[in-house]
Amino acid sequence: MTTKTRTVVVTGSAAGIGQHIAADFARSGARLVLADVQPVDETLTLVQAAGAEAHHVHCDITDEGSVRSFGERVAEICGGSLDVLVNNAGINGEAQLVQDMPLASWQRTIATNLTGTMLVTRELIPLLAADGGGQIVNIASNVARRGLPYRADYVASKWALLGLTQTLALELVEDGIRVNAVCPGPVEVDRIEKVMQSHAEAEGRPVEDVRREWEAGSPMGRFIEPGEVAAVVSFLASDESSAMTGQALNVTGGQIMT
Template identity: 40%
Template sequence: MAQAFAAEGYGVWVTDVDRSQIAALPEGIRGDVVDASDEAAMAGLFDRIAAEWGGLDVLCANAGIKGPTSAIEDMDLGAWHQCLAVNLDGAMIAAKYGARLMKPAGEGVMIFTSSTSGLYGTPFRAPYVAAKWGVIGLMKTVAMELGPFGIRANAICPGSVNGPRIDRVIEAEAEAKGMTPEAVRQGYASGTALKRLSDPEDVAAMAVFLASPAARMVSGQALAVDGMTYNVDP
């Protein structure tokens, strides 16, 4: 997403809890080490954005963790809370402080990352699913509240996206189900109409579109980027 927006000429400012990711950012992309679920740290981030940029055109509330992979009867409450703190509380905090910058300008775009798990359940992923459903509800409420101020809000719902994160999810799910990672991955791909996983560029392209004038009447929508998933239990 950061690279796609930079390629379109946007100034980009990203956050991560992983210092190595921030240190490796391409030239021209600003980055801070910030925990999205830490409200004080996020408030400080938005203060810096306001001081240096004077405002904010697009907010991508994209921070997330996979959370525990567990049968519901074995669910650890602490792991449940941590998953919701990052995936749902983090999105709310970003929207809270993003709105404070966008409302005075009378325009802006908020893009939340939900998931196809936010459109239906996924076995063994209860906290992640609950958080991603919550993100869609949050987005729709934000779209209603902020629409009169010229601010649009939408949610992208990726399916399984190639990369290290889905590799970890697949490994955990394979262990929980007593399957091989290869079998789980194939199940994910075969459960889509296009028979393949998405790439990060597919999600980034949707984000850039939603931020563009071409999407000026698109608000309050949860948009899947998943190759049409129809079987969520590989």
């Protein structure tokens, strides 16, 4: 019996968590579509080393025209039927209090993390529905479950992403499309250093202080490894989670328990 090769789209797969998610799917034998505004050479090398077929398709998720062309290219690659969409692309925003926040900063973060995710999803729903269904996994955050001073734009975008996840889960259930989210705590990737630095500067304290506080915020006393996020994404995209839709799984070392 031959099993069909799954086609998986991962947005924001040039670096960080998205790169690990793509590598995890590659090891399971999937065909990867790597979507990013940046070159994805490093991820392509990783994915191809695992023996998987991979395509880089440039996509700026904040630009409706770019997302439309992206959708057309994905349709060609997957032959009209897509299996998995991982909405991972996102930006941090600058660390600043609401009282100091320029409108443009707020709008940039919402346009990427929330509106961009909606645009990509809207474009790819027909491909996910084409062959009886598929899976969508949205990468939210532990701050989709709580507040965090200096990060209102980012926090609001991630809370809203869970609202989008639950609504899509209801809208798409009859198409056989399951929609779930992952809420990671701070993950050990290059970007987290920049995020902590930006907090340290805004709050006027050493960056080591920020790291210590964030590590202590988790009962496990540590940050999350990107592979630990990728493993939960793979689970949500597999038949092992066939009874789950509209859910958000915390990968936070116990920091968030609801």
